[in-house]
Amino acid sequence: MTRYPLIRTAVATVAAAGLLSLSACGLGGAGPRAGEARKTGRVAGEITFRTLQLKPVYTAYVQGVIDSFERAYPEAEVKWEDVPGDGYNEKLVADAQAGALPDVVNLSTDSFQLLADRGMLADVASLDAAAAKEYVPGAWEQFKLPGKGEGVYAYPWYVTPEILTYNQDLFTRSGLDPARPPTTVEQFFDYAEQIAARSGGRYAAFMADPKGRLPGDWQKMGVPLLNKAGDRFTFDTDKAVAWADRMKDLYAKGAMPKESLLKADDINQLYGSGRLVFGPGSPGFVKDIKANAPQVYAQTRVAGAVTGTLGHIGIYAQSLGIRKDTAHPDAAAEFAKWVTNGPNQVEFSRRATIYPSNAQGLADPRFADRGDGKDAETLARAIGAEQLRTAALDANTPVQWTSQVGDAVAREMQKAIKGEEDARTAVRRAEEEANRLLAAAGRR
């Protein structure tokens, strides 16, 4: 029987291959530390510019901005590369490790934190002291590093504010007044309870999604997330426990779709098919609904986000960071400022549902126009812009609340909401685990 040894070899080979690919999950070591770039006063040289998923929809816009820059500074040349959203951060980490970051790079809140924390980005406040006044204060402040002086490590680019969207037909059917949207988390929950009581299971109020709701809901309820020094979580409070208890009660009453406890990604579908009262809180979504579900769009109302005791929303700007050891700091800084200047950001906002972080851009009449006060998309733009003017960083998710912390807290809250664990225990355990993660991350 010659087949036996053959099959044995096959078994061994397959096992070995499987095992090796299993274990090949490691990551490399530390990246190199960068040396500081100095300005020379001459805007020249070839710089690389990396954006996050702007091709092919915004190719013409971005290329137009680059072309105009190159016309204004003939000695400078910009090489543009666009990277898809999937794996953007992973590529950034790999490039940082290899010392191959682009000169000007589009960063999100978390990737900014990672690179800036490790000293890989240039201090743009010292490169260009006059830049500060050009941006909305909240956006400029966002790119300072807490506890590390007045340095600012990226130019603010576009922002997307939080708003409240809801289906006014379902609001009315639930006996609620569409002209009086909720403004606090507690009121939001009261409305949800009334919706659940009247819907007869045909529609739900909102998505449970604890990872998405926290820590925002707690901040809006006045729960202190961290101690003053920012090195310990302190959210184990009566208010946080009350939040978990209320969520459990509402979940049992059917105020949230059952599966929304685990997944939040079908919110557009649920809202678009008229089975959800509160939609996602982003202006871009209003545009999507207009295109995909015109009937529901006609019923969509927009209001300021629920801000509770804070009274304002947070600010999450995309930014353009400058590689610290760039060979052409003048060209890089000048180009980043060019991309984020008022006219260029306003033009971008005409093509995409984004808002300028640039003070002059946000003052454009386009953002004050409420139209006839009925069209949701126009209203969303005006309300979003209005909220941005008072947006402040204390409403942002603190940097200590990493994705790992969010996951750990969400797991405990899921147990509490399902009633598998009592709310007080769940909040206590969540805080313990969050503090363990924070302590581990701080050990550098």
Added chain:
Amino acid sequence: MTAPEGGGGLPHRRWWSPYLFLAPGLAAVLLFSLWPFVNTVVLSLTDARVLEGGSFVGLANYRRALADPDFWLAAANSVLYLLVVVPCLVVLPLGLAVLVRREVPGIGLFRSAFYTPVIASAVVVGLVWQWLLRSDGAVNAVLVRLRLVTEPVPFLTDSTLLLVSAMIVTVWKGLGYYMVFYLAALGNVPGALYEAAALDGAGPVRRFTSITVPSVKPMMLLVGTLSAISALRVFTEIYVLGGESGGPGGGARTLPFLIRQVGLGFAGETGYASALSLLLFLLTLAFSLLGRRLTKGDEA
């Protein structure tokens, strides 16, 4: 069959020629399999994080894993997954192969139909099953309509049921794949054996147990090993069905799921995730050796 002495054959002076031929393949294996493996071992002994090399901490990561309830939960889920899925994937595809082996008109259609889930992407399969199993999905609608249950069954929002649902998806997706293995093995069984057995008065059941099963036994062991390895690596089914937390409270997380959760993202603990990867490696190695031991015993 050696070359004639004194001429004609290629002289074997260049001892390194075979290695030259091996080099490209060897380089790929060293670079993409062996080096990452060694790197993982090294990282598992450090407190490395994403973008930080970390320092040597000895076996601290392993001690932490052994004291980590999340690790034990994930390991238990992974082993349970293997214990349920492997027997199903060894036995069911064989039955299917025997059924579709008959040459009846239109059998090609059935063979293709059973193979379709294999080529469908795991994410698509997961989404289809998610729609079937949701509390307002098709399965629950039927169960409620038939009055078999009063409340929708929480297939996706209960950790145990979520794990079972994921197992069903894995088995359903694997059926066609392993069926093809068995079809190949069955093709090698001499028809004369069946004829002789039939002449001796053996019925279909006896022919199956006395001829088919012993003939495909080596293949069953291969299928067992393959499906065991893939069962220990299961991630997508649970991710798509149970969201990024891995079921409510993370109760349906398997080891690969935990490794991803620990190691990914900017706050990822690379060192600890590497240690977990190696523990999973040991677990897989143990089950693979078990498979080999079984093959060996069969051969003796």
